[in-house]
Amino acid sequence: MGNRHISLKDLAAELGVSISTVSRALNNHPDISPEMTEKIRQLARERNYTPNPLAMGLLKQQTKMIGVIVPDLVTHFYSSIISGIEETAKEHGYYIVIASSYENFQKETEAVENLLRTRVEGLIVCLSQETETYGHFEKLIGNGIPLVFFDRVCFEAEVPTVVADNKEAARKITRHFYENGCRRIAYISGPDHLNISRERKEGYLLGLKECRLIPCSGLQETCNLSPADATMATARLLSRRPLPDAIFGLNDTIAYAAMKEIKRQGLKIPGDIALVGFTDEFHSTVVEPALTSVTHPTFKMGQTAAGLFFRRLTEGFGFAGQVVLETELVVRDSSVKNIQ
């Protein structure tokens, strides 16, 4: 496979000068005569020379690569965040290498190892849902390897993190339900060890309190984040009597699964049950009824995460801190009872 990339050596040979001269000319070193410099740059352009990043990486001990670990690639939420990360990385001359944990602890651990093996300079990570112990990240922190978490986070004291205003968003949802006449407001959460799940539940409970509603364990369900499990959680809620009159789900997956199950049982949204999700703009408007939802600024979340990464890379451990991104409750048909 004739993948013949031109090297400094090639250029030097062709011009009958030394490699170092070529190197200097290409780096605008002042010691080289203007004519020589021009001649060399000219040839480099003709031959389409580009420096070999492997050689540079070896020399400078930096690969210009960032490892990114996400629970999955196919959910719009993550792919959109990745786009944001990629854009900011590109601005800094960095590339990203993506790995999926598939929501699996084991795979996440392996991904960390694999990425480190490739000599990425650091990691930007969203925890898998199974992850409850954090030794694989502790090691990185100990070794001074730049690390940033987004959305599902840990080590907030030591590591820069980006999250949505989960608690506030959940509070807004709950109050929105109340204002639309709902009194039996249910919440389908995920595993408790996930900050997003905990924080949103806090917001839910706070919202209930503000509306002087009494929390009821029969209106709180938990599921792992698979569609199948979310469907079952929804079914359990729908078996309660009296029926809940509102449901909100932790994330996209749950919201859509809930929507399908509610419809399957022949119940009307929002007439019988109002529904709100945490999800993205696009799909919320495709489903019927259009889904009221808290939309994440996903692209921005990616950009922010990458931004924090580069701060960490250049400033070292001088700072950690959490960036909280505001969300917006976009009211559509699925939650407005009086419209119906």
Next chain:
Amino acid sequence: MGNRHISLKDLAAELGVSISTVSRALNNHPDISPEMTEKIRQLARERNYTPNPLAMGLLKQQTKMIGVIVPDLVTHFYSSIISGIEETAKEHGYYIVIASSYENFQKETEAVENLLRTRVEGLIVCLSQETETYGHFEKLIGNGIPLVFFDRVCFEAEVPTVVADNKEAARKITRHFYENGCRRIAYISGPDHLNISRERKEGYLLGLKECRLIPCSGLQETCNLSPADATMATARLLSRRPLPDAIFGLNDTIAYAAMKEIKRQGLKIPGDIALVGFTDEFHSTVVEPALTSVTHPTFKMGQTAAGLFFRRLTEGFGFAGQVVLETELVVRDSSVKNIQ
């Protein structure tokens, strides 16, 4: 940042042997005594040694990286294909570096250059919708750099490609419409230079012919693949009199945009207009009515593309050839008139 990776040198120093001895022991070279080998491997394990891929890459002239270029990352179709590519790549010990063209010719060209600059060993590409000239790929072919196209392809004679059975799928859709009583079947296509657009139109026309329907230019619309433009194309179709009684759209974006616009105008699906899309399993069942669609084997398409890539990498230019993946027409509510 103390990213201190252990090197062979470190191990050698600690054991008081030469670097090559360590290297050989770690590579199971038969020349090294079993005890020495064991001692070295033991220490390597303790110190958590992993070979530096930059050094290896420099030496062997291979980076174990594949460049992947997609029109965008956030469409499920592409992210799912990427997952497939990633899986197969991983099995071969390769990593993928992803770049988005954002459906833009200029960005695609840059992506090719950038990826080559990083010394990826080759490229797996889905063409951007704007791409009508192929000089940037011709260069690769000329230089013997492995290249594979999927879905939207060119240079089928020289380059391995993976596509869906576009023509057959479109034919099936058309006949399905006919069998459900539709007689004014419309098609919203994309740019003619895209094979997927051309092939699906061929299938559409073939289907019409088989059903003894006469093609009508008023029932054929073209759009660029943006939701906005797809919406306008749909609106144009809906302004025709008599109204079309069926529409199928080139891809996900178009199908969903069409669905929204049809509903917005107060028309019923499938009652007034039957609708079929080329799209994926998941979203087809979330929308209402559930969307009849041709589902692509996206994950498999990714695996296949990667498989072809490795064949190219190892076997060289011995083969090109096109793999055609079968699609399935999954009938749901949006196209079945008599159910209503």
Next chain:
DNA sequence: TTGAAAGCGCTAACAG
């Protein structure tokens, strides 16, 4: 103003 040499981490002849 330019060249020679060392070294980043590794493997593979070539010597011992």
Next chain:
DNA sequence: CTGTTAGCGCTTTCAA
């Protein structure tokens, strides 16, 4: 069985 050496492409002292 193990060590020495060269070289992958590059930058950077150190010499000239």
